[in-house]
Amino acid sequence: MKTPSLGLVWAAVLCGAAACSTSVTAGPVKVTPEMQGAGIVSSGVTLPSPPLVTGNRKKPVASWGKPLPYPIVIADRRNNRLIEVAPDKRILWEFPSPNLKIYRGNEDVNFSMDGKTLAVSEEDNYDVHMVDYDSRTLIWTYGTPDESGKDEHHFNYPDDAHLLEDGKFLTADIRNCRVRIIDPKTDSVTTEWGKPGKCEHNPPHTLAWPNGATPLANGDILVSEISGAWISRITREGKVLWSVQAPGVHYPSDAFMTEDGQVIVADFVAPGQVVIFDPATKKVSWQYRVEKGDAMLTKPSLARELPDTHDIIVADDLRDRVVVIDRQTKKIIWQYGEIEKKGHTPGLLNYPDGFDLDVFRDWKSVSAPVSKKIP
Template sequence: MKTNTKLPFLPSTLLCAALLCGATARAADKGTPVTVTPEMKGAGIVSSGLALPKPPPVTGDRRKPVASWGKPLPYPIVIADRRNNRLIEVTPDKRIVWEFASPDLSYYRGNEDVNFSPDGRQLAVSEEDNYDLHIVDYESRTVTWTWGVPDTRGRGERLLNYPDDAHLLEDGKFLTADIRNCRVLIIDPKSNQIATQWGKPGQCRHDPPRTLAWPNGATPMDNGDILVSEITDAWISRITREGKVVWSRHAPNVRYPSDAFPTADGKQVIVADFSKPGRVVIFDPATGKRTWEYFEREGEKALDHPSLARELPETGDVIVVDDLRNRIVVIDRQTKEIIWQYGITDTAGHTPGLMNYPDGLDLDVFRDWKGALQSRK
């Protein structure tokens, strides 16, 4: 069983150390080397060992996706297979069709969130316990940009402290939540400068956008607004790029919110509770009330520290990254039964059909893998 590598709740007696007080704060400006444990290295550099097909061209986007595969999973998914230090793309019929293995564990290790760029040609990746961010080119399978210093935590120039979430925005800038620095950053990869910062290191309280209480999610919405998740008191806020708070709500019945997303219609919010047993909640920010919930206390259907949940387009079903059970599942919206699963429950590995602490995913609505694979038969 993997340990919880997300940020734990901190008692008040430890806040000074956690917020890097005094001399420790000054040292953090220059960076502090981190001891790399065997758990952080995971399985090392691994691969599925498959001969992979050539990817089809990009012909769709999020507004006009390629042809759907239908229920139970309408599109292939790219998965951040964290402790295998790789990204893999899996089709709805559970074939691995694309893979990016770590080129070097010294700077690429522990990928935990992954999302396509708006044009589908790049992938934004965050690495919490490697303290860095990456852009991966999908076609060439290369790292084209890195921000942060591997194995070094801090808050000074180009330093991060447990960055969670990774998105490339329409204007090419990179969005991330820098959890332990209690800030959300928008970084310009062209200049390597911070374009926007919400929150301040050492000031971890809920008063967005001035201060944030341990933010671990920052998700762009269709109109450019950003959903920010804060761990303390399960706050979810919608904030414009200009820094205006549209609304701010407690996620109902959630102890540890992880990476809130808008529902497919953009009107509600879906969020995973990173707990054991875990749960998934959909709520209406207009009222703050739950409209749907998945929760099982034990057994095969129970979740163990799910880090991400999203409503699937077309079907309305829910896909969940169930981190510590080493699986990704699709839950039927009406029956609340698991109708699709990749990974063998509670079993870690890197051969086809297995993962090792999956921690993030995105839908590949950009490439017609269904048509490409059928034409090869």
Template sequence: MSRAGAGHLAPGSDPSVLPGPVLIADRDNNRVLVVDPQGRVRWQFPRKGDLAPGQKFPVPDDAFFSPDGRQIIVTEEDSQVVTVVDVARHRIVWRHGRLNKPGGGTSRLHHPDDAMMLRSGNVVVADIMNCRVLEMFPRSSGVLWHAGLPGTCVHNPPRQYGSPNGMFPLGNGHFLITEINGDWVDEIDQHGHVFWSTHPPGVTYPSDTNRYGPNAYLTVDYSDPGQVLLFDKSGKVLWRFRHGGARGLSKPSLALPLPNGDIILNDDANDRVIVVDPKKNRIVWQYGHKGAPGSGPGHLNNPDGLDLLPPHSYADSLH
């Protein structure tokens, strides 16, 4: 990945809070970017010529590195597909689902969200409108395992799930499932065991819950104003970042922990990616201009997904 140009960060940003570059799914600009801590774009897909004739790459919602860092798994939720991009070759190498054709069964998806690659090479995904979670096998495009009952989006794990929008692996064969309907978070395994379920307190639209630390879980409230919440499996609030007015978040969709304890998140409708220091309770790094969408240097347009460059990616945290 090459480094080019001057940095573009919001005033007051501290690049030292990040352990390395950030992968951003810049949804409404139809691109994914890697931005270094100084705010310089180091990699982008697609560039001119990256897409084969007839290929499209619309509205990438989420993007995560594969465990070896050689691929990026992109969820194009509103286009009904999951796409894998080869980082070095700048090429789409696999896609599951049919572009702009929602459906069910083993070959189609209906509003997939947060696809991630496991160390086995399999891909897991929450399939929101089909009320299910899946594990797929890219080499055959088959579905190895699924849970949920399409057409019945209610909280009744492990048989039924209420519009799941996140299926985050925990590295021990367990997954954290976030359910929009009823505002639930569940820890499950593939054998149908439910370890716990709870409501993130005071959250109206939970999104993409993942683990922050021992018995500490991180979620965001995809609302306006939005919030970031740390809670334990009993539902006790450990920390909350919520402000109104000019300091407020607008439809944040994903927050991830950083090695130093800070939290990086997409503030989607505010067109920025930020880092919050929970101890200082303030924003310490920002890429993008709040409320000013764009595609030029330093601008984003409804960024909806992020990850860190290996060895600090979400997949690396599963060791």
């Protein structure tokens, strides 16, 4: 994809039936066996009691160091569950689906600012949620399960989920070509960028199939658009600070900022790649792309720079794993999940699509038996 003028063509080619569409549909959605995934499953592990929240994103708890400095909560999409894994691969916490009609296909997950709530999006269940971490209960849902639409209380493939500092919920509504901020207290949309049925790159007025909306430390929002591989930094008031095309990226997925102000983005293609570039110069400073073998990524949906170590963690969706890549050597130094081996028992995942770091709890001080040795 070289120019945004090819928007509709590339959207049809790259997005496919499962990600976006050149038209806005509405009404009941046919639920397929693929969307049901493995059903309601769990690892079967006896979970330890979570430690109290003692850290935050600015002042995290003590790091575990390499290869993974903090435990991660994974949106294990086709297992319909959230699962938290420690750097030593112990399963620390788990949230299986309480009901497949309401909760199915969780694909992005992020902690709230206080670490007590998880924001979750479900593209092909057409809703978003909030999960209370301590009680492991579903506490809020917005959207109508198995129904697409473009009115206030419907989505058409919602992607990305973040709870902002003021408690509002941020998500990208891909097929409606809009980004929305919702107030959970009133169940109302407070901010909307883009317009259903008008999928063109002209932020914030119109957006070309946005699939990422990431809040930054100062309150700005990083929006990624599939068509044209556009990444834009927009203030909460809707002012575009910059908008650039990610160099060499075909299908940008959930862009983040690195500690030094660059953009890191996963390229959701096969073979996949991770690119870090300077938005001011558009120059690539780091790239990971392997054409074949165990080191190859297949449609990675999320890449982030790890705090403390500055290595790169990636959700390698279609290879059923989450990996950590050494920044200097470009070698995979940590992995949870086995390559293209789907499962829900300890050590296995089924289409892991998103994750967030638990920098809030000192799990390192909590000992628990491992029910099964995980390689």
